[in-house]
Amino acid sequence: MSFSMYSASIPVFKQILGSLHAILVKAEAHVEDKKLDPNALLQFRLFPDMLPFTRQIQIAADFAKGAGARLAGQDVPAYEDTEKTLAELKLRITRTLTFLDSLPQDAIDGSEERAITTGSGEKTKHFVGQTYLLHYALPHFFFHATTAYDILRHNGLDIGKKDFIGSY
Amino acid sequence: MSFSMYSASIPVFKQILGSLHAILVKAEAHVEDKKLDPNALLQFRLFPDMLPFTRQIQIAADFAKGAGARLAGQDVPAYEDTEKTLAELKLRITRTLTFLDSLPQDAIDGSEERAITTGSGEKTKHFVGQTYLLHYALPHFFFHATTAYDILRHNGLDIGKKDFIGSY
Numbered sequence: 113m114s115f116s117m118y119s120a121s122i123p124v125f126k127q128i129l130g131s132l133h134a135i136l137v138k139a140e141a142h143v144e145d146k147k148l149d150p151n152a153l154l155q156f157r158l159f160p161d162m163l164p165f166t167r168q169i170q171i172a173a174d175f176a177k178g179a180g181a182r183l184a185g186q187d188v189p190a191y192e193d194t195e196k197t198l199a200e201l202k203l204r205i206t207r208t209l210t211f212l213d214s215l216p217q218d219a220i221d222g223s224e225e226r227a228i229t230t231g232s233g234e235k236t237k238h239f240v241g242q243t244y245l246l247h248y249a250l251p252h253f254f255f256h257a258t259t260a261y262d263i264l265r266h267n268g269l270d271i272g273k274k275d276f277i278g279s280y
Numbered sequence: 281m282s283f284s285m286y287s288a289s290i291p292v293f294k295q296i297l298g299s300l301h302a303i304l305v306k307a308e309a310h311v312e313d314k315k316l317d318p319n320a321l322l323q324f325r326l327f328p329d330m331l332p333f334t335r336q337i338q339i340a341a342d343f344a345k346g347a348g349a350r351l352a353g354q355d356v357p358a359y360e361d362t363e364k365t366l367a368e369l370k371l372r373i374t375r376t377l378t379f380l381d382s383l384p385q386d387a388i389d390g391s392e393e394r395a396i397t398t399g400s401g402e403k404t405k406h407f408v409g410q411t412y413l414l415h416y417a418l419p420h421f422f423f424h425a426t427t428a429y430d431i432l433r434h435n436g437l438d439i440g441k442k443d444f445i446g447s448y
Contacts, residue, residue: 115392115410120288124414158326158434224283242283246292247448254422255429255444262430266326276423280415 118220121183121245122212123280125176128257129212131278132169133205135264135271140198142269150198156263165263167193169201172256173208179249180212182228183241184219286388289351289413290380291448293344296425297380299446300337301373303432303439308366310437318366324431333431335361337369340424341376347417348380350396351409352387 143150155164163171170193181188189211195201223241230237230244239248261276311318323332331339338361349356357379363369391409398405398412407416429444 115285115288117283119410120283120414124418127415128419158430159436162433242287243448246288247295248445250292250418251296251422251445252441254419255426255441258423258426259430261423262326262427265330266434268327273420273423277416277419280411 116221117183117223117241117245118217121220121249122180122215122217124250125180125253126209126212127278127280128253128276129173129176129205129209131276132172132257132260133202133209134278135261135269135275136169136198136202136205138271138275139264139269143198146268153264153267154196154198154201156267158259158263158266162259165260166195166201168256168260168263170195170204172253172260173204175249175253175256177208177211178230179245179253180215180220182230183223183226183245184215185223185226186215186219284389285351285391285409285413286385289388289417290348290383290385292418293348293421294377294380295446295448296421296444297341297344297373297377299444300340300425300428301370301377302446303429303437303443304337304366304370304373306439306443307432307437311366314436321432321435322364322366322369324435326427326431326434330427333428334363334369336424336428336431338363338372340421340428341372343417343421343424345376345379346398347413347421348383348388350398351391351394351413352383353391353394354383354387 139153142148143153154166157164177191178188191204191207195204226241228239228241228244258276265271307321310316311321322334325332342359345359346356359372359375363372394409396407396409396412426444433439
């Protein structure tokens with residue numbers, strides 16, 4: 113695959129979302145093995161004013177969805193944040209992966225200079241596609257994906273960096 | 281700046297390394313204000329078999345240095361892992377930033393298909409430049425940078441995601 117806005121976005125999001133899905137499978141087994149309260153994991157925060165695990169997964173998935181849609185020139189589909197279980201978080205990820213697979217490569221390639229707007233009101237931000245992807249969407253995506261991993265590691269899940277990097 | 285191997289690598293590494301440097305400045309003030317033992321932060325791990333804060337910073341910086349050098353077709357300069365203070369970790373980052381600034385853009389642009397080898401012995405990995413950057417170096421870099429941030433947040437440093445995203 114040649115180097116392009118598509119190759120720098122969708123396959124990277126898919127790699128790490130695939131890792132998060134596999135890590136959630138391991139988290140489910142961990143909860144069962146250790147007879148943990150799954151909500152203790154789902155609601156765990158590394159500090160009281162940080163977001164809990166569930167939100168980290170939802171937001172990571174949403175940065176992938178939002179970036180894919182915006183770079184392709186599509187409206188961003190809204191997914192409600194209703195997940196209450198690890199199984200539902202896995203579905204959030206598979207739903208996001210299916211959406212990313214639906215995006216045509218040729219709509220994203222060439223989006224370097226596409227005008228991208230995020231947020232609303234005082235939080236409105238204006239970008240061109242390249243800046244949005246490289247300096248905003250990817251850093252935010254990795255930030256939430258890694259923090260989700262760190263929460264699970266902090267709670268004793270037996271995973272390593274290989275699980276985070278995953279397959280590519 | 282047009283979309284290229286250079287734009288997808290060096291400016292991204294510089295953005296987040298700049299953030300980590302600014303966060304280290306805040307960590308120094310936090311240690312002083314709260315009369316903390318700085319080694320308690322420097323050696324803090326989110327789980328006993330995870331790497332401590334100092335190593336997270338060193339490794340994040342090394343992924344930036346290694347990626348920049350390899351994509352430019354240069355030998356990777358070796359920096360010893362001798363930092364014992366927050367001030368020394370700041371120097372590690374500024375040294376890395378200076379190195380990244382020394383890399384000619386035209387040596388990195390066009391490196392999509394450059395053969396890249398990392399590790400040695402059983403850990404040897406072979407990549408082409410594009411795969412190495414997007415699926416290996418950037419994910420590892422963000423993984424360690426975010427984990428460094430998460431360690432400081434977990435220890436009460438008053439920073440937020442804006443500090444991580446930084447300036448771009």
